[in-house]
Amino acid sequence: MAEAVDYVYYDGSRLFSWVSDMSGIPVDQVNFVISQFLALGLAPLFRSVFHPSKTSAATRHAFGLVLGLAFGYFCFGMQAVHLAGLPALCYIVMRTQSPHVMQRTVLAVALIYLSCIHLHRQKYDYGSYTLDITGPLMVITQKVTSLAFSLHDGLTRQEEELTANQKYHMIKKMPTALEYFSYMFHFQALMCGPVLFYRDYIDFIDGHNFLKHAPPSTSVDSNSNSKNFVLEPSPSLVVFKKFVSSMLCALLFMVLLPKFPITRVKEQDFVTEESLVSKMSYLIVATSLVRFKYYHAWLLADAICNASGLGFNGYRKDGSARWDLISNVDVLGFELGLSLRDSIEQWNKGTTRWLRMCVYERAPRFKTVLTYALSALWHGFYPGYYLTFASGAMFTFASRAVRRSIRPYFMGSKSHKAVYDILTMLTTRVVMGYITFSFVILEFWPSVNLYLNMYLWLHVLAVLAMTVLPVLIPPRRLPPANAVANGMPAKKLD
Template identity: 55%
Template sequence: MLEPPKFIENDCYNGSRTFTWLADMVGLSVDLVNFLICQISALFLASLFRSTLHPSKVSSKLRHTFALSIGLAFGYFCFGQQAIHIAGLPAICYIVIRTQDPRIVQRAVLLVAMCYLLCVHLMRQLYDYGSYALDITGPLMIITQKVTSLAFSIHDGFVRGDEELTKAQQYHAIRKMPSALEYFSYVWHFQSILAGPLVFYKDYIEFVEGYNLLSTPPGNGNLDNSKREVVLEPSPTKAVIRKVVGSLVCAFIFMKFVKIYPVKDMKEDDFMNNTSMIYKYWYAMMATTCIRFKYYHAWLLADAICNNSGLGFTGYDKDGNSKWDLISNINVLSFEFSTNMRDAINNWNCGTNRWLRTLVYERVPKQYGTLLTFALSAVWHGFYPGYYLTFATGAVVVTAARTGRRLFRHRFQSTQVTRMFYDILTCLITRVVLGYATFPFVLLEFMGSIKLYLRFYLCLHIISLVTIFILPKFIRGERRLRTSNGNGNVRLSGSGNTKDAVTTSLESTAALTAGNDLNEDKEEDKHAQCKVHTPTHQQPAAGPHKTTVEQPNEQPNNVNLRSRPQQQQPHLEKKAVPTCARDAVSVPHDQCEMDQLSSKLKEKIEAETKNIEEFIDKTVTETVSGIVEFKNDLMRDIEFPKLKLPGSNGAISLDSSNGGGLRKRNISSVHDNGTDPGHATADLHPPLEENGAAFLKKEIEVINAVVQQAVPAVLSNGHAK
């Protein structure tokens, strides 16, 4: 029988000890047993929430009440008296939300929530330093993400205009102040109170009220299909089974190998002095990998709970299979077999990635984005020095990885064999780098981590610095042209989908690569469609539009959903805020060719087009004027005789301007020559016969009408004034 380690070595755990007998029986610590009991119970309650408490059968108030009541019960069961913090932090933040001006509410909530969280972090380190026991800081970190993201969404909805928001910000903007029931249900709902994942407020409210299937929410930041109408409710059974099985496999791997590679052994003098450097590298890589499987287990199980309750649906794939990745926190295979640090970081703790991007990176000046994102991520984790060593090492390693990729990758793309060799090599290197960079994160201690780094002779630090500062002087990298992706962000030629997700690296390195990911390229996705992130990029439609959806392989149930009510307009008038030029660019999704041009180039084209139009207008005006003057000259040279009609007492002149004859023209040029126009034309032209004069009069009238009406439009191609 497997005997996983008992992490609780003292009496600091405040949760229930009712199941101590079960913990002794299975060989687990009581905190882990309590956690598993709550999560397994939540998995079954989620099925009840989706079926018996379906939004077509009960009111949204009942669903809110049920979700928050179960969540509070789980919190008290696992954390005992410490559960007061689960109530205290969101209660204080709700008071701030209801009392502060929406123009500053996001800053106020962020400050209050982070100060509260940091105090709890500090308290934990004082009374239970270095403990791995389940404690209240985990749920508080998730609650902090929820209340701060809600505050920023309220600020976006009440203060900022759509033209100032990215597409993601427009989607999550809140224009109706949440009630107390909605707010605390969002904070305490049982699906994510213990281990996450982060759910944005709008997604949660639409899920509880039954609107999420009417306009499918975007999964993992992809907002292109955010307004697809769903007629049939998909079944989450396949996704739930797959994630539960994956969670059990990860738990088995963790319990099997964590005793073989315990993290604390890396601090021992025997390990430091009596093992080779290669073995130290191997041990660090294996120890950190084992710890990761504990996170995999918790995140996959939490995702399965959300999916089983109906939360997480994002539409169908090309084969008609339903997708349930709206709030997925981890992609295990993509992370473990990633071929570079960027891919590894982007597949780890995706909920925190989205939170950091939404709160920091998209809102601060670009030159400060990476630094401020790093600062928030570091403080959010707590004060253990191992966290900051991992962040610092990750900054150097990730920068070196980008430089090395630019210098060497294109040299291995000539044949399929060389590409495969490059992928295998970089996958192995990434595994070693992850172990080297992240072991301080699990070791926690400063001196122990520094000693081990010195035993490694700071090898990867030195290699990284050489790669960044020296190799580019001797090795020529791939030349790549900078282009725009349509929203002001820069992308390199040959790149695939622009990576705009700011991440936290294994709870460590990702924050430092936020800005770098925007410029990373991926050859395999060269022909991917242009994105607007920010992004874009992006205004969701006012209402859902119909699209044809393939029949899923699963047997869905008919759904009877409420119609979506009209959102109430905010009581606060929106304030005008200067628009950032980068955010103001809005390019349709299907105009990929124009999206490839930089903003400056497009402005230049527009300016040149305007100049051409002005030139055409001027040319047409001068041409028409010349034609009119030429016609006037012809008419000036012809004198029409005065004809006497039978029964008339006088002569009728063909040169009259009485509405039936020709209009008089300016013949000042003739007067300038000192010649009387009537006499001059009479001398030059003999009198015409009566029929010929009438015919000539008619033809000149036709020419006059054509010149005055048709010629300008034809010559200017629609640009005539």
């Protein structure tokens, strides 16, 4: 019955329903894969036929915009009207409101529009993972709000008032309609991101993304409007590696996840009869396998962007090109993160950058809480999201308390620090499984029921870490000798 409901709700093209029937893969996922493969095939045209040295910026804008609209209609049908509705309303706000308040109005309009779509989806297609417009709308919301804040910074604030990140992204000129809607709908990142900030997008369209990262021996003016171009590094090898990695993640997801379905955690015998160790082991494995779906989508999207020339980020010390400017995930960085904060920074990195730009760097107080709150609202209204983000905020504070009190005792030697790093990495894996399963199953009572049957053991430890640990082991300063040896100032650890 669930599959039938998903099929009726989905409004995208049915042209390839026969592929769905033959493969058993839902038609929405078939359309997604086809659109992404087409995007990967068409992306190199930006580096050949539509290279900045051969065509105008307007042509490059139009090419990306037209393809984006075509892919949007192919995958979402008439629902794609919302992909235009949200940015159109926000563009009107940008054009008509004072730049002193425009950024907050845009944020409110975008979140209200997105929230209405989330609620509609939640009412008519509850708990389904059918492809629909909420995913692209979430990315568009990030684009319109980040652009609004960048315009606010460029038009109303002095440079000395801005952080380094805000200075880099500030915009002093309102985009034209073509520039704006091309930025919203360019096909490389329409389906699932990654979020691309406006300055980086314009640098790509104008060809300055290579000029500003030219090798030191190359004499170019990246701020000029002349047609000066340096020898551009080829992304072919990077695209190939990301594509293969994406396909491998898809294969692992399809083969292994059915053996560890996340719905198992809602079954009564699992909740009441399995031991705490068995429950935690299953949560860690099941949530890890679910992540491979995201790795597949994000790595493929990153490969598409790189194939078009998007994502170039300068050169390493050995002279090799970096193509990670807009990468959304570092798989090994996330899976081997030494702390909750380290792992979070490697997961959905575009969203992390967006939250930092719009909330964390601007909120006068309660930065962490407000950042998690916006992240939860942006995701939607499933109770499982809010359980995950509330727990995430709690464990972020708890990990800081542990770090301040415990870490200095392991800084005496490299071997001690290695032991500390291994322990924190393993602890982070446990915490990730514990707090993210509710994000996947979406529901409140099944999540709470499992937590209660696990005695809320990690929540209790987190509370003790924040309240009792600082009293028993007060945070202390590293000795100057250790601080120098470890390349850190002798100060209280944060």
